[in-house]
Amino acid sequence: MIRSVFVVALLTWSVGAAQAQYLGTGSNPNSHSVSGYTRSNGTYVQPYVATNPNGTQRDNYGTSGNVNPYTGATGHRTPRY
Incomplete structure (x- = not known):
C-alpha cells in the first residue's frame, strides 16, 4: 500500500515537473542558475x-x-532582437 502511494506520488510529481517546464508558451526549456551579486551602485541582486x-x-x-x-x-x- 505505501509503495503504491509512493509510486503514484512520484509519477504525479514527475508529470507536474514536466508540465511546469513546458507550459506551451514558447519559453526556452534550457536554463542555468545565476548566483547573487552586488551591482556597482550597491544594490544586491538575488540569485x-x-x-x-x-x-x-x-x-x-x-x-x-x-x-x-x-x-x-x-x-x-x-x-529587442
Whole structure:
C-alpha cells in the first residue's frame, strides 16, 4: 500500500515537473542558475534562473507571452532582437 502511494506520488510529481517546464508558451526549456551579486551602485541582486543564450530574446522567461516555470511570473518585455 505505501509503495503504491509512493509510486503514484512520484509519477504525479514527475508529470507536474514536466508540465511546469513546458507550459506551451514558447519559453526556452534550457536554463542555468545565476548566483547573487552586488551591482556597482550597491544594490544586491538575488540569485535567479535564466534561459540559456541562443541568439534570440523571443523565448526568454521575461519576454511577453512566456511564463517562468520556476516563479510563475508572466513575461512583459518586448524582445529587442
